[in-house]
Amino acid sequence: MPNVTRATKPAPGLPPCLPPFLPFTDRPERGGAAIPGRPSRHLRGSEIYAEGSAIRQLYRVVSGAVRVCRMLPDGRRFIAQFALPGEVFGLDGVEEHRFSAEAVTEAVLIAFARRDLEACLDREPLAAQSWQAYTLEKLAAAQDRFILLGCRSATERVAHFLLDLAARARPGREGLALPMSRYDMADYLGLTAETVSRTLTLLRKAGMIAIEDNHRLHLLDTGRLMQAAEPGRAAA
Amino acid sequence: MPNVTRATKPAPGLPPCLPPFLPFTDRPERGGAAIPGRPSRHLRGSEIYAEGSAIRQLYRVVSGAVRVCRMLPDGRRFIAQFALPGEVFGLDGVEEHRFSAEAVTEAVLIAFARRDLEACLDREPLAAQSWQAYTLEKLAAAQDRFILLGCRSATERVAHFLLDLAARARPGREGLALPMSRYDMADYLGLTAETVSRTLTLLRKAGMIAIEDNHRLHLLDTGRLMQAAEPGRAAA
DNA sequence: GGCTCCCGCTGATCCGCGTCAGGGCGCGCC
DNA sequence: GGCGCGCCCTGACGCGGATCAGCGGGAGCC
Numbered sequence: 213m214p215n216v217t218r219a220t221k222p223a224p225g226l227p228p229c230l231p232p233f234l235p236f237t238d239r240p241e242r243g244g245a246a247i248p249g250r251p252s253r254h255l256r257g258s259e260i261y262a263e264g265s266a267i268r269q270l271y272r273v274v275s276g277a278v279r280v281c282r283m284l285p286d287g288r289r290f291i292a293q294f295a296l297p298g299e300v301f302g303l304d305g306v307e308e309h310r311f312s313a314e315a316v317t318e319a320v321l322i323a324f325a326r327r328d329l330e331a332c333l334d335r336e337p338l339a340a341q342s343w344q345a346y347t348l349e350k351l352a353a354a355q356d357r358f359i360l361l362g363c364r365s366a367t368e369r370v371a372h373f374l375l376d377l378a379a380r381a382r383p384g385r386e387g388l389a390l391p392m393s394r395y396d397m398a399d400y401l402g403l404t405a406e407t408v409s410r411t412l413t414l415l416r417k418a419g420m421i422a423i424e425d426n427h428r429l430h431l432l433d434t435g436r437l438m439q440a441a442e443p444g445r446a447a448a
Numbered sequence: 449m450p451n452v453t454r455a456t457k458p459a460p461g462l463p464p465c466l467p468p469f470l471p472f473t474d475r476p477e478r479g480g481a482a483i484p485g486r487p488s489r490h491l492r493g494s495e496i497y498a499e500g501s502a503i504r505q506l507y508r509v510v511s512g513a514v515r516v517c518r519m520l521p522d523g524r525r526f527i528a529q530f531a532l533p534g535e536v537f538g539l540d541g542v543e544e545h546r547f548s549a550e551a552v553t554e555a556v557l558i559a560f561a562r563r564d565l566e567a568c569l570d571r572e573p574l575a576a577q578s579w580q581a582y583t584l585e586k587l588a589a590a591q592d593r594f595i596l597l598g599c600r601s602a603t604e605r606v607a608h609f610l611l612d613l614a615a616r617a618r619p620g621r622e623g624l625a626l627p628m629s630r631y632d633m634a635d636y637l638g639l640t641a642e643t644v645s646r647t648l649t650l651l652r653k654a655g656m657i658a659i660e661d662n663h664r665l666h667l668l669d670t671g672r673l674m675q676a677a678e679p680g681r682a683a684a
Numbered sequence: 685g686g687c688t689c690c691c692g693c694t695g696a697t698c699c700g701c702g703t704c705a706g707g708g709c710g711c712g713c714c
Numbered sequence: 715g716g717c718g719c720g721c722c723c724t725g726a727c728g729c730g731g732a733t734c735a736g737c738g739g740g741a742g743c744c
Contacts, residue, residue, distance in 0.1 A: 284595070285678055288599060292594070303584065303587075304587075305584065306581055306584045310591065311591070330580075333576070334573060340570075340576065347580075347587065348539065348541065348542045348583075350587055351540075351586055355540065355546070355547075355590065357594050358590065358593050359518070361597040362638030365731090366730080394692065402597070404731075404732060406731085406732075410693080410694075426740095443521070601701090602700075629721065630722065630723095640701075640702060640703080642704095642722095643701060646724075649724085662721075662722065
């Protein structure tokens with residue numbers, strides 16, 4: 213794949229506006245400057261970077277999905293983030309990666325050099341502002357996340373996760389894609405795979421979702437799902 | 449930045465290097481520019497800012513302690529952060545506060561205008577770099593936090609909390625100050641006050657801590673405490 | 685085809701922590 | 715002093731989710 217900075221020819225599956233933007237913005241409509249990117253392809257399950265390695269690049273997902281995770285000393289695994297098409301990952305520490313990243317499915321990424329980003333931030337005041345807003349948003353999301361993990365039931369967590377995925381999904385095929393396994397979902401939500409499975413069955417029996425197959429489902433009643441995700445809040 | 453290294457007149461109770469620093473750095477040794485600050489005093493339990501209000505200032509704690517929290521729709525409360533002397537809080541959203549802040553004890557703060565910070569970041573490349581590292585660190589801390597909340601037992605959470613407090617405490621009086629109530633600790637750790645109380649008793653009976661009174665205790669065996677905080681990890 | 689392996693689902697059991705209840709202590713107020 | 719209230723501790727009990735176990739289906743490989 214030739215370089216992507218001039219978006220004369222958009223990569224397959226990406227909106228034409230994407231490549232010349234700041235690599236960190238998940239939402240390209242915000243604007244930004246050109247940073248050269250290098251595409252790469254990763255097999256399902258392969259490691260993209262290791263915990264403890266130096267942070268030299270960040271990545272935007274073109275297709276596929278990526279999990280950012282850490283093995284805990286007791287052998288458990290915790291997933292900090294799923295990166296979906298259009299989203300960015302890789303800045304999970306100051307100097308060194310504090311997590312590892314692995315391809316959940318076969319994935320195509322675009323890698324950006326960190327120093328190019330930093331040079332761009334120094335050069336472009338607008339980019340720096342955008343960066344600032346981006347990090348604040350990420351922090352806010354992290355805070356919401358630990359409210360979820362701190363005091364929510366299994367049903368609330370799973371419902372919340374599905375709604376979140378649906379909100380982030382690119383408009384595309386009918387239904388909601390779940391690229392990751394039940395184990396991945398469990399390690400992301402602080403549950404076990406058994407509980408995730410049981411909860412999905414529960415939501416299905418309650419008529420809120422329909423399960424097409426292991427990696428695709430349909431949200432039938434988002435109103436009740438939202439209520440399941442946050443009891444005490446009015447449904448939209 | 450005629451700057452930080454020369455600190456002419458320290459505020460009472462603060463290390464001499466503190467006031468003229470970038471307000472956001474928890475660690476002033478990192479350097480930064482002078483931003484004017486305005487001191488204020490808050491009674492125990494009083495609100496410093498409300499959820500949903502515009503973010504116009506950020507705050508550094510001079511003395512006392514502050515909790516940054518949110519009421520959940522189901523009536524529960526969640527505490528996102530305790531700010532101790534020398535630490536900074538108030539940037540908990542992009543435009544609006546997504547949490548409220550309350551004084552845990554009587555507290556003296558220094559407030560900084562957000563626009564002064566932003567002007568400083570635009571003006572001083574060094575300050576902007578420092579800001580960037582600061583936000584990345586905060587993000588990293590948030591990620592560690594949701595690992596803690598996602599898959600840790602009550603004992604691990606409490607032990608971790610005590611060690612964290614000890615690491616952040618200013619060298620001062622003998623023993624470890626716990627300015628907050630058991631309820632505050634519970635809402636921070638995603639537990640109940642009963643469980644916090646029971647767990648402290650457990651650690652005391654195991655000889656890892658000694659409880660002087662409700663708001664002060666002593667860490668007797670940090671090695672075993674660390675092991676209790678992260679099983680499977682060698683004690684230091 | 686037949687085997688193995690991984691993944692997902694479901695049932696039975698266990699246990700940690702939430703919940704409920706009661707009692708003690710310190711502090712402020714009448 | 716006496717009282718009420720907030721905070722803390724402790725015990726009894728129940729529930730939700732982890733754990734353990736078993737089963738079925740699909741993919742890859744021989």
